[in-house]
Amino acid sequence: MKMYGLIGYPLSHSFSKGFFKEKFEKENITGCQYENYPIPGITEFITLLEAHPQLQGLNVTIPYKEVVIPFLDELSDAAARIGAVNCIHFNGGKKTGYNTDVIGFTKSLQPLLRPHHTRALVLGTGGAAKAIMYALEQLGITYTVVSRRPENGAIAYEALDQATMEAHTLMVNTTPLGMYPKVDTFPEIPYQYLSSRHLLYDLVYNPAETAFLQKGAAQGATIKNGHEMLILQAEASWEIWNKA
Missing domain, CATH: 3.40.50.10860 (Leucine Dehydrogenase, chain A, domain 1)
Known part of the structure; x- marks a missing residue:
């Protein structure tokens, strides 16, 4: 076995x-x-x-x-x-x-990218965030990290003003905020500055539509959860385990 x-x-x-x-x-x-x-x-x-x-x-x-x-x-x-x-x-x-997180994220994000998605905000600084940053670099998308403890180039949530939000049209939540059972939690960003130009990607997949994604959709943003990324990273793992 x-x-x-x-x-x-x-x-x-x-x-x-x-x-x-x-x-x-x-x-x-x-x-x-x-x-x-x-x-x-x-x-x-x-x-x-x-x-x-x-x-x-x-x-x-x-x-x-x-x-x-x-x-x-x-x-x-x-x-x-x-x-x-x-x-x-x-x-x-x-x-x-x-x-394989980087493989899953990249493959699931690429079909949604538009020419104006050139700058991203990465919410969170954990191990998952590191894979997202690497993937964005490979895609040629510049990014700024947002953290509750701003250090090493990261900025604080409180620093997100209208100009910053409008300039960064891709938002990636790498934190567990909004994950079941704490479905009422969400990253504290100024959602009122989001628009139809924005793409919100949440690594959380349970629930399928987190508060973060709901708030983005309410502003007309395109939204995507982490379910397809999980499937793609799992398939990539299987390929690695079974290669010669």
């Missing part, structure tokens, strides 16, 4: 396990199993690997996308530049880290 899985903590409502269970059934993939491994500390990563030597690959979610890196043997070029890993391939005893 080939084993795959997801590490993170907590893993109360994981997308990945359901996705791969359905994929295995739909595509008649036999001899494979995908499980959740909620480990309360990253130091338990090695214990997990020792207990499950048949593991072929893992996905990585909050809060381990960055702190898992010292436990790996190699990183893909993208993962090294991003500084965050969400996919690990075990091959011949070697643990290699990849970032």
Whole structure:
């Protein structure tokens, strides 16, 4: 039996396990199993690997996308530049880290981009934000990071005025604000300055339309949640785990 899985903590409502269970059934993939491994500390990563030597690959979610890196043997070029890993391939005893978030985000964003989407605001600074920044760089879109603790070039939410909002027509929420069950939360940006020129992308997918997206849609903005990105990054992980 080939084993795959997801590490993170907590893993109360994981997308990945359901996705791969359905994929295995739909595509008649036999001899494979995908499980959740909620480990309360990253130091338990090695214990997990020792207990499950048949593991072929893992996905990585909050809060381990960055702190898992010292436990790996190699990183893909993208993962090294991003500084965050969400996919690990075990091959011949070697643990290699990849970032498929960047693949999922890029493929799902590109069809929505218009010529005026040249500047973005990235809301949040976590591991997911790093993948988004890398993807935007690859797409030639300049960005400004917005954070509750403005440092390293980031600006504060309070600094978002009308001119800044109008100049940055792509907004990407990389924070968990609005995620179930806290569906009433949202990034504190001045939504009144949004227009039909804006594209709002939320990495959150549960609920399908967060308060952030609802407020954008009310101003005429184009909106997109993170569900397709999740599917695309999962498929990219599967390709990595099964490459020669």
